[in-house]
Amino acid sequence: MLKQQLAEVESNIQAACDRAGRDRSEVTLIAVSKTKPVPVLQEAYDLGIRIFGENKVQEIVDKFDALPEDIHWHMIGHLQRNKIKYIVDKVDMIHSVDSIRLAEAIEKEAAKSNRIVNILLEVNVAEEESKFGLHIDEVVPTLEKIASLAHIKVCGLMTIAPFVDNPEENRPIFAKLRKLSVDIMDKNIDNIIMSVLSMGMTNDYEVAIEEGATMVRVGTGIFGTRIYK
Numbered sequence: 472m473l474k475q476q477l478a479e480v481e482s483n484i485q486a487a488c489d490r491a492g493r494d495r496s497e498v499t500l501i502a503v504s505k506t507k508p509v510p511v512l513q514e515a516y517d518l519g520i521r522i523f524g525e526n527k528v529q530e531i532v533d534k535f536d537a538l539p540e541d542i543h544w545h546m547i548g549h550l551q552r553n554k555i556k557y558i559v560d561k562v563d564m565i566h567s568v569d570s571i572r573l574a575e576a577i578e579k580e581a582a583k584s585n586r587i588v589n590i591l592l593e594v595n596v597a598e599e600e601s602k603f604g605l606h607i608d609e610v611v612p613t614l615e616k617i618a619s620l621a622h623i624k625v626c627g628l629m630t631i632a633p634f635v636d637n638p639e640e641n642r643p644i645f646a647k648l649r650k651l652s653v654d655i656m657d658k659n660i661d662n663i664i665m666s667v668l669s670m671g672m673t674n675d676y677e678v679a680i681e682e683g684a685t686m687v688r689v690g691t692g693i694f695g696t697r698i699y700k
């Protein structure tokens with residue numbers, strides 16, 4: 472089942488790239504494995520998946536120890552400052568940085584272990600009350616404040632679009648994030664690159680790719696429905 476679902480996601484990604492005139496290599500698939508047990512991740516690994524997304528610190532720590540070393544772990548969930556230390560040396564990228572305080576706390580932990588941590592700024596494009604993330608007008612001031620931090624590298628932007636019935640409804644959200652990233656590139660802020668646009672989940676990753684996503688975070692589409700205990 473996993474094999475089939477993965478093949479389907481892969482063919483949808485290719486089709487979206489084709490429609491947008493993009494090369495498949497421009498889009499990185501992150502397999503969102505939160506709540507799924509280690510054997511299921513191992514199965515995905517055996518099918519060639521090397522990039523997993525998780526939203527809980529404890530799950531990353533547990534799975535990191537139980538699975539092969541060549542996996543790239545992406546932290547995609549809300550991160551508390553006091554937990555950074557547990558994952559700072561385990562993750563390739565933190566997608567969910569939504570404050571200067573959090574960026575500074577990551578800087579501090581990264582400096583301790585002499586690492587440079589890749590981060591994305593999470594943007595609440597739709598301005599949903601229930602969601603984390605910076606408002607669009609907070610992004611540049613935040614970038615200007617964190618650009619000088621030596622142990623973090625801002626690689627781009629991330630958003631979680633609203634849950635909608637028709638993914639077309641999220642197209643303007645994705646277009647807005649893309650525009651923001653282009654505007655930021657034009658400002659040439661020192662130490663800030665904007666090569667990553669992490670947007671699109673199971674319901675809307677194809678639209679996100681058409682609008683320029685370079686990372687899509689797909690959970691249900693690969694692993695099936697999640698059961699929360």
Ligand SMILES: *Cc1c(COP(=O)(O)O)cnc(C)c1O
Nearest residue numbers: 503526547672673688689690691
């Ligand atoms: C759970 C989650 C996903 C994946 O969601 P699906 O709808 O299952 O694809 C993507 N991004 C974030 C931040 C998530 O928490």
